[in-house]
Every structure is written in C-alpha cells, then in structure tokens.
Amino acid sequence: MTTTTRDKMIAGAADLMSRRGVNATSMRDVVRHTATPRGSISHHFPDGKRQLIAEAVTFAGKQVSIPLEKAMNDRGVIGGLKAFIASWRRQLEATGFEAGCPVLAVAVDRYVGEASDRDDEAAQQHLLDLADGVFADWRQIMRAALLREGLTAERSERLATLVVASIEGTVAMCRASRSADPLDHVQQELEMVLTAALSQATR
Incomplete structure (x- = not known):
C-alpha cells in the first residue's frame, strides 16, 4: 500500500510522541522527522497540531488493536497475551528503550497547543477522549x-482492565530502567492469573 505524505506525518507524530511526549512534539519536529514538506502541515492538517496529534492517537491505537485482535482470535487468550507483550518488547528493544506508548503519553501529558490553537482546554478533552477510546478498544x-x-x-x-493497565505501566517502567525485566515479570504473573481463571471457568 502506498504511503502518502499525510500517512508519513501521522506515523511520524506517533513515533515522536512515544519518545518525547505530546508537548515536546512540535509540527516542525514532525516535518523534520518525516522529511516531508513544511507546506504539508496546513494542507493535510488545517486544524494544526491538535488535528495531527488526534490522528496520531487513532493511528497508534490501530497499530496495537489490529494485531492484538488477530492474535487473540488465532492463538487464544494466553497465546494472544504472549504476542501482545512480545510486540511491546520488540518496540522497546528496537528503540533502545526510548519509545513507549504514544496513547499513554496523551493520557498523562497535558496538551499545550501552538500559537494558532484557539482552545487548549477543548483540545485536551478531545485527546483524552480519544485515548480513553483506544484503551477501551484494547480492553x-x-x-x-x-x-x-x-x-x-x-x-x-476486570481481567481485561488488569492486562492493559499492567502492560501500559510496565512499558513505562522498562523505559525508566532500560530493561525488559519488568515486562518479563509482569508477563509471568499475568499468565498465571489468566491460566487460573480460565481453568476455573472450565470446571
């Protein structure tokens, strides 16, 4: 599938957000990071940074939800969990533990717009709603x-909430420690909890 300039900018924004957070990701940074023309900003994102960040949240959500759903359908709960965690481990290790979750970045980083933004408060609520929707989709x-x-x-x-919350928090811990050890520990515990719950359900 052909990657358009707009798609490159959205993916680039998500990548920068995963590394720097929302407010340290400027439109200028995205243009530089994606090697796209500066004029592309107003053309593809007439509402500026708030629109680009919103699109990046939706993009990041699908980057997880699509393979997660396939893994759960193909491998079941435990196999799907292993695939879910493995994908986060690959991202962490591939980026030297620099990149985390851009959706989490939106949830914890209060949005500060650029000069052209009219209402940071409304933009903040919209982004929080989008992040909440992504987490709800994963759950x-x-x-x-x-x-x-x-x-x-x-x-x-309850268990779906436990899994998503545990992994999101553990990804942040891995970035801080520059190690996948917390993810390994959480995976072991989640597998035990889910295996016990599934075993009890079949009795």
Whole structure:
C-alpha cells in the first residue's frame, strides 16, 4: 500500500510522541522527522497540531488493536497475551528503550497547543477522549477473548482492565530502567492469573 505524505506525518507524530511526549512534539519536529514538506502541515492538517496529534492517537491505537485482535482470535487468550507483550518488547528493544506508548503519553501529558490553537482546554478533552477510546478498544478485544473461553462478562472486564493497565505501566517502567525485566515479570504473573481463571471457568 502506498504511503502518502499525510500517512508519513501521522506515523511520524506517533513515533515522536512515544519518545518525547505530546508537548515536546512540535509540527516542525514532525516535518523534520518525516522529511516531508513544511507546506504539508496546513494542507493535510488545517486544524494544526491538535488535528495531527488526534490522528496520531487513532493511528497508534490501530497499530496495537489490529494485531492484538488477530492474535487473540488465532492463538487464544494466553497465546494472544504472549504476542501482545512480545510486540511491546520488540518496540522497546528496537528503540533502545526510548519509545513507549504514544496513547499513554496523551493520557498523562497535558496538551499545550501552538500559537494558532484557539482552545487548549477543548483540545485536551478531545485527546483524552480519544485515548480513553483506544484503551477501551484494547480492553474490549481482551474481554471478548476471555468471554470466548468461558469467563463471565464481569470477570472478563476486570481481567481485561488488569492486562492493559499492567502492560501500559510496565512499558513505562522498562523505559525508566532500560530493561525488559519488568515486562518479563509482569508477563509471568499475568499468565498465571489468566491460566487460573480460565481453568476455573472450565470446571
């Protein structure tokens, strides 16, 4: 599939956000990072930085949700969990533990717009809503997989939240420690918790 200038800028913004956070990612940085024409900003993103960041959040969400759903469908809960964690480990190690989750960056970094932005407060709420939607999508994929393997809706919801929250927090810990050890530890515990829950459900 052909990658357009717009697509390159969105992917580049997501990458920079994963490394620097939202407010340290400027439109100028994205242009430089993606080697795209500066005039592309106003052409592809007439609402400026707020629009680009929003598009990057949606993009980052799909970069996780699409392979996650496939892994859960093809491998089941435990196999899907292993694939989910492996993908984060690959990203961390490939970037020297520099890149984390751009969606988490939006959730924890208060948005400060550029000079042309009119309402930072509205932009902040919109970005938080988008991040919340991405996390909800990941939880729903996990929840559906747990339901298919016999857990109740209530338990599936709780465990799906545990998995997503644990991995998101652990990715941040790995960046701080420059090590995948926290991810390995969390994976072991999550596998034990999920295996026990699935075993109990089949009795």
